[in-house]
Amino acid sequence: MRLRIIQNLELDTDFKMKLLVNIFVAVLLFVSCGDDPCFKGSGNTVIETRDLPDSIITFQVSDNLNVDVFLSDRNYVEIEGGENVVPYVSVEMSDTVLLLKNNNKCNFLRDFDQHLKVRLYLTSITRFMFDGSGVLNIKDTLKVNELLVKSLRGSGTINLVVNVNRIRISLEDGSVDVHVAGLAYYLNTYLTTSSTIDARFLLTTTCGISTESAGDMIVNVSESIYASIYSIGDILYHGSPDIIIEAHEGSGQLINY
Structure with missing residues (x-):
């Protein structure tokens, strides 16, 4: 009987330790994700305009981005979407190549970036x-x-x-x-x-x-x-x-x- 009681106590102690560890991990995840845009939502709709260099020869579209491209008298890009989403649209140059990427990590949320629109204006497209x-x-x-x-x-x-x-x-x-x-x-x-x-x-x-x-x-x-x-x-x-x-x-x- 005493052996069974000791075993039960040991099992209860192990269970409590595992429960405490799980609670601790959950708290850490909650705190660390507090500033994550996935937890904030997409935010209010904004339009951000970014000027682009004249040296663009080609462009490359990656990830889950819907892009409309127009001919224009200057090179620039407009990004329309939630204020917490737009900053994660990457517009970078690699030599003469313009790279458009979606670095948003919340794509698992179906409607998080569904209103994200990219409008690219270029002087020439070959x-x-x-x-x-x-x-x-x-x-x-x-x-x-x-x-x-x-x-x-x-x-x-x-x-x-x-x-x-x-x-x-x-x-x-x-x-x-x-x-x-x-x-x-x-x-x-x-x-x-x-x-x-x-x-x-x-x-x-x-x-x-x-x-x-x-x-x-x-x-x-x-x-x-x-x-x-x-x-x-x-x-x-x-x-x-x-x-x-x-x-x-x-x-x-x-x-x-």
Whole structure:
């Protein structure tokens, strides 16, 4: 009987110690998170304007950011959102590359940054990169000789309208959806993983396509298509172009629609 009582006392002591440790840890977490914006909420809506240098050649959008891009007579960015969220939008230069990132740690809260908007104003756009999970809208028609659109491990959406001689779209290791319209003499594309390109409203003379994607590609071509298919994604084309199959190692098909 005495042994059982001693064992019970030992068990009660262990339980109390564990309970005290748990309470102590909980208090520490509460105190340390007291200043965390996740506990404050997003705050009142503000608009912050940041001037940008003239040396920008390209820009890169990362993380969960919805960005609208406009052509302008000067380079600057407007960030609209909660006062506790806006400071965590990083706008930095790396050489001639403008980097836009969302360093907000409260993305696990569904509505924390849902009203966050980034408006980017640039004097010229000839190339950009996207590895984010938001929506990138190029709001003005891009009228340049050559345009490069590149994504690496992105999982969002890109929308743009162009009037160009050549446009290259390279989507690697992600699931980006690109919607492009307008005019282009030559369209060159490279897709992997499950990315898609919808260019049905892009009037193109010649198109070069290399796809390793499970997603489909839609094009509108008048003269010729050079196609390499390595996966299950189809190439759907409108028009009556000459078809040159350079490689066909996947089950994807060229389909006239």
